[in-house]
Amino acid sequence: MTEFSTTPEILVLKNSRPSWLMPHRIILALIFLLLVGVAAVYLRWDWIPQYRDQLLAGIGRTVALLVTTSAVGLIFAIALGLAQVTGPRSLGLLARGFCGIIRGTPLLLQLWLLYYGVGSLLAQYPEIRSSTLWPLLRQAWPYGFLALTMSFAAYEGEVMRGAFAGVPRGELEAAKAYGMGRWKVFRRIWLPRAFHRALPTLAGDFVAQMKSTPLVATITVVDVYGVISKVRQATYLTYEPLFLLAVVYAVLTGIIVAGFKFLEGRVPVKT
Amino acid sequence: MFQTLVGSVDLSVLALEPPGWGLALLKGLRNSIIIAMGAYTSGLLIGMFGACGKLYGGRVVSDLLECYTTLVRAIPELVLILLLYYAGTDGLNRILASFGRPPMDINGLAAGIAVLGIVLGAYLTEIIRGAIKAVPIGEIEAGRAFGMGPLQLFLRIIFPAMLPHALPGLGNYWLSATRDTALLAVVGFTELTLSTRAAAAGTRHYMTFYLVAGLIYLLVSIISSVGIKLLEVRYRRGMARPV
Numbered sequence: 001m002t003e004f005s006t007t008p009e010i011l012v013l014k015n016s017r018p019s020w021l022m023p024h025r026i027i028l029a030l031i032f033l034l035l036v037g038v039a040a041v042y043l044r045w046d047w048i049p050q051y052r053d054q055l056l057a058g059i060g061r062t063v064a065l066l067v068t069t070s071a072v073g074l075i076f077a078i079a080l081g082l083a084q085v086t087g088p089r090s091l092g093l094l095a096r097g098f099c100g101i102i103r104g105t106p107l108l109l110q111l112w113l114l115y116y117g118v119g120s121l122l123a124q125y126p127e128i129r130s131s132t133l134w135p136l137l138r139q140a141w142p143y144g145f146l147a148l149t150m151s152f153a154a155y156e157g158e159v160m161r162g163a164f165a166g167v168p169r170g171e172l173e174a175a176k177a178y179g180m181g182r183w184k185v186f187r188r189i190w191l192p193r194a195f196h197r198a199l200p201t202l203a204g205d206f207v208a209q210m211k212s213t214p215l216v217a218t219i220t221v222v223d224v225y226g227v228i229s230k231v232r233q234a235t236y237l238t239y240e241p242l243f244l245l246a247v248v249y250a251v252l253t254g255i256i257v258a259g260f261k262f263l264e265g266r267v268p269v270k271t
Numbered sequence: 272m273f274q275t276l277v278g279s280v281d282l283s284v285l286a287l288e289p290p291g292w293g294l295a296l297l298k299g300l301r302n303s304i305i306i307a308m309g310a311y312t313s314g315l316l317i318g319m320f321g322a323c324g325k326l327y328g329g330r331v332v333s334d335l336l337e338c339y340t341t342l343v344r345a346i347p348e349l350v351l352i353l354l355l356y357y358a359g360t361d362g363l364n365r366i367l368a369s370f371g372r373p374p375m376d377i378n379g380l381a382a383g384i385a386v387l388g389i390v391l392g393a394y395l396t397e398i399i400r401g402a403i404k405a406v407p408i409g410e411i412e413a414g415r416a417f418g419m420g421p422l423q424l425f426l427r428i429i430f431p432a433m434l435p436h437a438l439p440g441l442g443n444y445w446l447s448a449t450r451d452t453a454l455l456a457v458v459g460f461t462e463l464t465l466s467t468r469a470a471a472a473g474t475r476h477y478m479t480f481y482l483v484a485g486l487i488y489l490l491v492s493i494i495s496s497v498g499i500k501l502l503e504v505r506y507r508r509g510m511a512r513p514v
Contacts, residue, residue, distance in 0.1 A: 024331045028338075104446075104492035105485045106453035109464050113481035116468075120477045211347035218457060225349070238361065242354050246346045253345035 043240050051231055058224035059248060065223060066210050069145055073152030073209075078191070080153060081160025095157065102154035107147065108215050115143040115219040144216035152209050159201045163194035196267045203260035207253050224248055284474045285483060292470035292480070299466030300487055303452040306380065306462060310387035311448045315441075317392025322399035323425070336396065343393035348454055355386040356458050379460045387451055394444055402437035403429055435507045442499035449491055463487065 019025070048055075083095040102110070122128050122137055136142055167190055175185045214225035222230075228241045235241070285293045321340070325333045343351060359382060364374040406429060414428040456465035467484040471477045 022330065025334060028331070028334060101485075101489060105488040106450040106464060108453040108456060109467070109481065109484055109488065112464070112468060113478075113485060116471060117477040117481045120475075207345070211349075214347050214349045225347075238357050239354075242350065242357070245350050246354065249347055249350060250342065250345045 058227035062223040069148035076153035077156030080157030111147040163198035299463035303462040309384035313388030314391030318395025321396030340393040398440035402433035405436040406432040
């Protein structure tokens, strides 16, 4: 805050070298490499081979949970958004109420409410206990799946509401003028245009959804966070497993961000 | 089904006197609010300095801050809380040991505030940076032309001018700060969610306690939303309505 001078962007332009070749960045990168080297040499990593398969399975479970909950959540989000924009008043209010309640309470609490609260209620019914669904309801992951799906649906429902409302009326009217039916207008014009508008926000919220997945470990679902917790208890190591976990999540974030950038690049823009 | 759902809600367990768990919940709520406020205040400070550092600091400062915001926003809060919680307490005790002092037991409240503050700081840095960039450059140049120093310029021109742009984002992160306090339950700090869990396990009235806790969180968020609306109205006065 000492000096209000030219912004960094202009400095980069003045400098013809690629930005990562600037001397201070090379030094920062070297310091970073040094830190990684020190961590590799002085910290204990001998537990990794032993837990490799579990770790990979955990990562797989995290990714599966992320992809399925956000896919199903997005479908509900489109319904929630539509209900608020064009649905009848009562349905719109209901959708708004749902979004408000989910967004106003912590996900951890919702998760525990479903798992401990609803789970214990269900167990009281002999009809449910003897039903074919019971082996499924006895496990933890359906509750985690439900909580994560509802959470994504509520947050994206709000985003989709704004996106649907933001599509210019003229485009919808033009489609109608071409004789498209309501469903066709929705499928060909309204949904894709709204989706394009929502894409940058979706990218951020997809990362947020990934960062919520470790909460399911608190209800005994063994995702990558759960595996790491197990490693920490078994090996009495404080930092090493957590560092590895942070790297895993950072890499996943990088992949998601790159993926959405690719998707955004495919949105046709008038040039 | 519905009857048992209602029947399972028994409000007598919420009494404030010892057999009831009402007081425990209220204590949890108080802790949650203290943590949310403390973390948000420290997050705001970090965000303010972070944004100024990113915009006006040197190349090294802005690159380092970029690393901070990118890393914190890429890693789950839960993992960061564990890392900072253990690394923070461990690091502090090692420093104490090197001065020949006995290790101290770190206050859970302070650790929670510090950890959530560092996490929030990364998000608020980005919000405030965006808001400062939305301030017309002419206003800043005019201030400088009147001979204002950096601090005066920030307090009198940049801060009030960026506030309307920052408020929606700042409001959202206040709401998420109140929700994120629940994450401290995982490291064993008795805020509202963990005291709810203890009460539910102690009485086996799971539904009652989780629903009541949900209502309390909802009330906090509704009251906050009203407050944020009022603030926005106040600080947007004199500005064109957003289209």
